[in-house]
Amino acid sequence: MADWPTIRSGDLTARINPLGAELSSLTDAHGRELMTDADPAFWTGRAPILFPIVGRLNADTLRVDGRAYPMKQHGFARWMPFAVVAAEADRATFALTDGDATRAAYPFAFRLEIGFRVEAATLHVEAAVHNPGDTDLPASLGFHPAFAWPLPFGRPREDHRILFDADEPDPIRRLGADGTVLATPVASPLDGRTLPLTDALFAHDALIWDRVRSSGVAYGAGDGPNLRIAFPDTPMLGVWSKPGARFVCIEPWHGLADPQGFTGEFRDKPGVFFVPPGEARRIAMRISLA
Numbered sequence: 001m002a003d004w005p006t007i008r009s010g011d012l013t014a015r016i017n018p019l020g021a022e023l024s025s026l027t028d029a030h031g032r033e034l035m036t037d038a039d040p041a042f043w044t045g046r047a048p049i050l051f052p053i054v055g056r057l058n059a060d061t062l063r064v065d066g067r068a069y070p071m072k073q074h075g076f077a078r079w080m081p082f083a084v085v086a087a088e089a090d091r092a093t094f095a096l097t098d099g100d101a102t103r104a105a106y107p108f109a110f111r112l113e114i115g116f117r118v119e120a121a122t123l124h125v126e127a128a129v130h131n132p133g134d135t136d137l138p139a140s141l142g143f144h145p146a147f148a149w150p151l152p153f154g155r156p157r158e159d160h161r162i163l164f165d166a167d168e169p170d171p172i173r174r175l176g177a178d179g180t181v182l183a184t185p186v187a188s189p190l191d192g193r194t195l196p197l198t199d200a201l202f203a204h205d206a207l208i209w210d211r212v213r214s215s216g217v218a219y220g221a222g223d224g225p226n227l228r229i230a231f232p233d234t235p236m237l238g239v240w241s242k243p244g245a246r247f248v249c250i251e252p253w254h255g256l257a258d259p260q261g262f263t264g265e266f267r268d269k270p271g272v273f274f275v276p277p278g279e280a281r282r283i284a285m286r287i288s289l290a
Helices: none
Strands: 006-008 012-017 022-028 061-064 067-070 083-087 091-097 111-119 122-130 137-139 141-143 146-148 161-164 194-196 207-209 216-220 227-230 236-240 247-254 273-275 280-289
Touching: 006 111, 012 111, 012 122, 022 122, 122 141, 141 280, 216 247, 247 280, 273 280
Parallel strands: none
Antiparallel strands: 006 012, 012 022, 061 067, 083 091, 091 111, 111 122, 122 280, 137 273, 141 247, 146 247, 161 194, 161 216, 207 236, 216 227, 227 280, 236 247
């Protein structure tokens, strides 16, 4: 942790691990930790960046132009060291560029930049997927922050809930045993716009809104303090935990796991976006304490 860049405002302190450009600690002005405790009994992740895929591919295989490439769940960015491009008192930027190791799984040129900035009680996170190549770059990207459940403000775990900005009448998606998306959706677990958090919700892995209407949610218990997670650029949302774990992940996604049985080209996978040559796709998330 001593080598992790640390950025601060008067209200928040964020620490970022260059391995994966992973937000690994977010504390309030009193030093209270808002992120997961990363208990290895449940999950050691904290807030991995999901790139160039979100979720699991059928048979862990990426298919491009008729060729098959091995690709593990959520892609390789979370396991790779990012260069520290800039580190100032209130902001830091990290970058990952393609090389032999990435091209063995994903045969494209790219530069992925992850920027963090704290301003008052808000942490701004922006991913920029740059295409230095001469053909369209297909990709998916997701954020995977794991927040403390319960938050460190004295309210019991069972009081915590997630409140969506908009009505979400559509059914949700669930995952099969192989981690791919089941064909049949299930009824939304929301009570109005509210998702009361219980262990039973996660007995069968993540809850997936593959057409989320909200551009943000609030997470907490009662009148606060609460966290607000804004995701203006992502059309999908995952919510995940493990029964008994002391975290809940609120995951804005542009992409999701393969549909069960999918064996098509990566370019045809649901949630893939395309970056034209010489351009960049920017995807933002904001985490605010209120």
